[in-house]
Amino acid sequence: MNQPDSDTSLFTRLPNRLRFVLVETSRAGNVGSVARAMNTMGFSELVLVAPRCADPLRDPEAIAFASGAIDVLEGARIVGSIAEAPEGSNFAAAVSARLREFSPPVWTPRQFAGHAAAQGELRPALILGNERVGLPNEIVEKCNVLINIPANPAYSSLNLSQAAQVLAYECRMAAIGDSLPETPIGFQGDAASVTQIEGMYAHLEEALVSIGFLNADNPKKLMPRLKRLFSRTQLETEEVNILRGIARQILKR
Template identity: 75%
Template structure:
């Protein structure tokens, strides 16, 4: 589902920059990862071959994100790639002795989403060599994706997808799971208490509950149902079941 985007939305303020990319397929896969998260601005700095966005492999890996792929700009310098940006983040699995502050993807996403005046760039290096120190040192932060220390290798599109997802979440474009699907009216306390009385009567009727020695069965059932946040229709269903139990037991 397309989310509404405001002028200060992170979707409008975040640019993805790929530096000296070797494989056309990785450019296509990066475009696909961007589009699935709602982003569209892609810049290529000195890719290995000219016209890599038109390569058959790039088109195949883009898989429906041709608009992002075809809209990508190819430039010859980082200065061109970052023109108009006032915040830049280098993405690297390799930490440097001298580098800007190291942030997680979530820290970066929260910062950029919360600062409406920032026009930010996420910079990804070559598949084999990563980013040169010179570029990293020019950035405001270095982003390191927490991963298995014994095997922390992510390919280009995977790394980009992680960052794009975190930024989408931070912008508030992900609806909580509790807001998805059908939701009925919450049952009132009076309705729930009536249901418990009806259920207790049914359990007594089938000798599951001893009315003279109830112990803690009903309090435990109440505790169980209190975790479900019962809706009116659900209470009616349970009362219907209790009604049929009573009828069958007579």
């Protein structure tokens, strides 16, 4: 698959295309938890179909469980029927732990995510059912695919927000790949030069000889092994200085 230009990357478009639809949700806390799951992965479009809880977008439990994802709750829509939910979408994916005899093709979350990320014109809707009874057959049968999360077969019951989190994560990863954030995390110093590292090795070897850890007349492979060890660390200048400081203190004694 060709990589798109950075200003039109698939991930920058996918949050505007993907919709999460909750059908007849019973607990306002679950609505808030789903909003949080969406927001952590960069998605924001949430639609509630005939929720069974009163005022689910302003309920204190929903706000508490959203844990800061208030913008997702404030932007959510409430509709009266499933027929209204997919408006503007052209691909519907039912999410269920229960497989049906008559159902659309069964996909994993990763298959769905890859398809959604690769098809720039796709406006998919992920449809999740009630916490207790899930989605009715008539809704599943009208969807393009049925998403089944391959959980532990002995205990495959996921909380509504857990299922939403799995799906949101897979969609994000399909869009951005396995790359880490470009912003460096933690301290990063200047890489040590070859001359600095060689000087450190000579200094360290002198210190090891002075304490009898290395036999200068019969060094065997100790220094090559130490060089191999340190070469895997990508030494920085400050780290070389620390090691030379240790060697200096050894030689003083």
